[in-house]
Amino acid sequence: MAGGLDGRGVGHLVIHGHSPVHRLAPETKVVSTFAFVICVALTPREQMWAFGVHAAVALSIVALAGLPARVVLARLAVIIPFLTFAALVPFVAGGEEIEVLGIGLSRDGLWGAWNVAAKASIGATASIILSATTSVPEILRALTRLRVPKVLVSIMAFMMRYLDLLVDQLGRMRTSMTARCHDPRWLWQAKPIASSAGALFVRSYERGERVHQAMLSRGFTGTMPDLEEQATPGGDWARAALPPVVALAVLLAAVML
Amino acid sequence: MSCTTIQVADLRFTYPGAHDSVLDGLSVSIGEGERVALLGPNGSGKTTFVLHLNGLLSLQSGTIRIGDLDMTDANLPEIRRRVGAVFQDADDQLFMQSVRDDVSFGPANLGVPRGDLDGVVERALDQVGAMPLIDRTPHHLSGGEKRRVAIATVLAMEPHALVLDEPTSGLDPVGRRELAELLAGLPQTQLVVTHDLPFALQTCPRSMIVSGGKVVADGPTREVLADAELLAANRLELPYGFDVSAL
Numbered sequence: 001m002a003g004g005l006d007g008r009g010v011g012h013l014v015i016h017g018h019s020p021v022h023r024l025a026p027e028t029k030v031v032s033t034f035a036f037v038i039c040v041a042l043t044p045r046e047q048m049w050a051f052g053v054h055a056a057v058a059l060s061i062v063a064l065a066g067l068p069a070r071v072v073l074a075r076l077a078v079i080i081p082f083l084t085f086a087a088l089v090p091f092v093a094g095g096e097e098i099e100v101l102g103i104g105l106s107r108d109g110l111w112g113a114w115n116v117a118a119k120a121s122i123g124a125t126a127s128i129i130l131s132a133t134t135s136v137p138e139i140l141r142a143l144t145r146l147r148v149p150k151v152l153v154s155i156m157a158f159m160m161r162y163l164d165l166l167v168d169q170l171g172r173m174r175t176s177m178t179a180r181c182h183d184p185r186w187l188w189q190a191k192p193i194a195s196s197a198g199a200l201f202v203r204s205y206e207r208g209e210r211v212h213q214a215m216l217s218r219g220f221t222g223t224m225p226d227l228e229e230q231a232t233p234g235g236d237w238a239r240a241a242l243p244p245v246v247a248l249a250v251l252l253a254a255v256m257l
Numbered sequence: 258m259s260c261t262t263i264q265v266a267d268l269r270f271t272y273p274g275a276h277d278s279v280l281d282g283l284s285v286s287i288g289e290g291e292r293v294a295l296l297g298p299n300g301s302g303k304t305t306f307v308l309h310l311n312g313l314l315s316l317q318s319g320t321i322r323i324g325d326l327d328m329t330d331a332n333l334p335e336i337r338r339r340v341g342a343v344f345q346d347a348d349d350q351l352f353m354q355s356v357r358d359d360v361s362f363g364p365a366n367l368g369v370p371r372g373d374l375d376g377v378v379e380r381a382l383d384q385v386g387a388m389p390l391i392d393r394t395p396h397h398l399s400g401g402e403k404r405r406v407a408i409a410t411v412l413a414m415e416p417h418a419l420v421l422d423e424p425t426s427g428l429d430p431v432g433r434r435e436l437a438e439l440l441a442g443l444p445q446t447q448l449v450v451t452h453d454l455p456f457a458l459q460t461c462p463r464s465m466i467v468s469g470g471k472v473v474a475d476g477p478t479r480e481v482l483a484d485a486e487l488l489a490a491n492r493l494e495l496p497y498g499f500d501v502s503a504l
Contacts, residue, residue, distance in 0.1 A: 137354035137394075161352055164396050210349040217311040217342045218363035218414065219334060225365030227358055227374070 013131045020239070021065035022133045025232045026142035028240035033130045035244035037123045039251045045115035047254035051122065054250060057243050058125045065133050075128045079120045086116035136160050145232070154224050162207070170200060263287040263310065263340075263418060263448065268319035269470075270305055279305045281470030283319075287418075292440070292447040294457035294478060297467035298492035303450045304345070306467070307422045310448070311342045324417065338367060341411025341445070345423040347403035351395035356387070356406050359395060363414040381413035382406070385439055401432030405439065418446040425453045454482055454495050458504070466491050479504075 016022075021029075036057075043050045062072055093109030134142070140160070143153045173196045182192055212220075263285065270280040279302040287293050297303050308314045309321060312333045321328040323336045344350050353359040360378045369377055382388045385405040390398060398406065404424060411419065421440075425433050437459045440447060449461055457464055457478055464478040468491040474481055481487065482501045488494060495501065 137358070140354060157354060158352065161354060161396065165348060207346075207349060210344065210346065211352050213308065213311075213313045214342075214344055214350045215352065215362075216313055217337050218410065219337055219366030220362075221366065225362065226371065227361050227365060 014135045015067055015071065015132045017066050017133070019065045019133070021061060021129065024133075024240050025236040026134045026138040027145045027232055028236045029130055029134055030139060030142045030146065032240040032244055033126050036126050036247050039244060039247035040122050040126075041119055043119075043251050043254050045111055045118070047257065048114075050250045050254040051118045054122050054247055055118075055125075057246050058122055058129070061129055061243060062125065065129060067129065067132050071132070072125065072128055075132075076121060076124055079124045082120045083117055086113040086120075089113045089116075144226075150224055158211075162204070165207075166200065166204060169203065170196070173200070262289060262322070262324055263446070264320075264322040265306075265309075266320045268306070268309060268316075268321065270302075270309070270314065270317050272305075279470055280309075280319075283467065283471050285465065285472060287446060287448060290444070290446055291463060292449065292461045294461035294464040295448055295450045295467055296452060296454065296457060296464055296481070296491075296493060297450075298452060301467050301491075302470045303467060304422055307342060307344075307420050307450055310340050310420050312336055313342075334367075338414050339417045341414060341416030341419045343404075343407050343411055343419065343421045343424060345426055347400070347407040348395070350407040350410060351398075351403060354394065356382070356390050356393050356395060356398075359406065360410050360413045363410055367414060377413050381409040384412050384443070385409045399432075400427045401429070401435060404428060404432070404436060408439070412443075416445060418448065419443065420448045420450070422450045423452075424449060425451060425456050452493065454488075454493060455499060458482055458501065466493065468492075 040051075040054050043054065062069070089112045090105040090109035093106035093112060095106050095108040097104040098107050098110070099105075130139075140153055140157050143156070144150065177192055177196070182189075184190065184193065264287075265283060265285040268280050268283040269278055271278040281302075283302070283306060285295075295303060295306070305314065309316070309328075310323075312328055316328055323339050326332045326336055326339075328336060351359050353362060357378055360381050361374050364374060364377045365371075378391070379388065382391055385408050387402065387405045387409055390402055390406060395403065395406065408419070408421075419440075424436060424440075428436060433453075433456065437456060440449070440460050447461070449457065451457055461478055464474075464476065464481045465472050466474040466481065466487065473491060474484075474487055479501060482495065
């Protein structure tokens with residue numbers, strides 16, 4: 001799997017630690033990450049210095065959380081497709097052209113590419129920090145406390161719970177294909193892959209039915225029970241607000257200047 | 258009549274669209290505190306029967322009584338509390354993000370106040386010896402651990418009877434022995450649905466054989482398993498080298 005998952009599933013995204021970032025209440029981290037990313041996304045692309053500040057904020061949180069730079073860089077690989085797309089923009093966009101190393105490039109396109117590259121990498125770093133310091137169950141609990149509709153949280157929870165199982169199952173199917181000398185290299189060899197995707201869908205559907213029966217037999221009536229309600233420490237909100245507040249200040253300055 | 262009896266009479270069931278009936282006049286009576294094995298080959302209707310005991314398949318014909326309650330829609334919540342079903346694939350039963358949440362699920366649905374949940378969960382996990390697993394993710398448990406936690410998820414609802422569907426499937430020999438010891442130590446009435454004959458002998462004094470959707474034999478496990486002709490007629494077989502009379 002891409003993005004440094006190493007095929008070991010979502011449960012392994014967390015890098016255990018006891019940093020101040022790890023210890024923050026998860027709901028404060030979720031809100032903070034969201035607000036920070038919004039501020040970054042709204043920052044005008046011409047204000048390069050602003051992105052410097054945003055990046056510095058993100059990097060200092062990486063350092064504060066004690067996340068290994070190598071891991072963060074490896075996980076940043078998920079944005080490579082976006083960067084590839086961004087790199088094409090200067091060649092195909094229209095408008096005023098400037099010459100770089102003898103090649104005519106669109107000025108607008110260059111700004112567009114920079115815009116995508118800067119915002120994607122800073123935004124992705126922010127989500128990497130969140131996912132590396134907060135476990136999936138914590139994030140789900142945070143969403144519940146943030147009053148995200150329970151149905152949505154339940155859907156996400158089930159997806160997370162069964163994603164690993166599904167990936168395992170897919171892996172076993174591929175192993176059994178390889179064991180019978182299936183070595184797909186070309187598009188016209190895709191048929192077994194397609195049919196195994198179909199089989200996987202049917203199996204997942206059947207599992208869904210069995211899980212539902214297991215839930216009914218334990219008294220499920222259509223709404224997930226509230227399992228806990230802890231007050232969020234007020235100090236955590238204040239600490240978690242710091243990065244988005246800085247980002248907001250930078251955003252305002254960048255818009256005014 | 259005591260609360261823990263399972264009384265099933267003339268149960269018949271055909272899956273929608275199917276031609277043949279899966280259950281064809283199945284009758285079972287289990288007394289309080291009994292441990293009974295329900296034996297039968299694949300496709301004999303065992304799992305369909307388990308789903309009936311929890312009201313997960315609606316009655317087409319016949320009657321089911323759990324203690325003093327008839328299987329009706331109004332009684333379903335109480336029947337599901339009284340009969341704890343442990344399904345064949347523990348991954349179906351453990352659907353939450355942590356063992357703690359999973360064991361809390363049943364009692365929370367029953368309306369146990371949030372403040373008491375921790376105590377209920379810890380007691381249930383303690384009963385199956387799985388307390389150290391409380392904060393683990395179900396996906397990362399071993400087969401034996403998953404099975405024990407699955408049993409804890411129903412024990413937390415304080416059931417009168419446990420119905421276990423193929424509890425030994427996927428367990429290694431040690432996990433199997435530990436499960437047998439665990440079941441022997443639980444006070445509930447137990448119906449163990451299995452085709453693992455030695456396990457039935459180890460855990461259940463009484464056995465029934467289901468074939469073609471009805472009970473074809475009912476008696477002390479040792480006698481049922483000693484009848485080689487009866488077993489062969491119902492596609493059941495003791496493992497190679499296993500001799501009931503030598504035990």
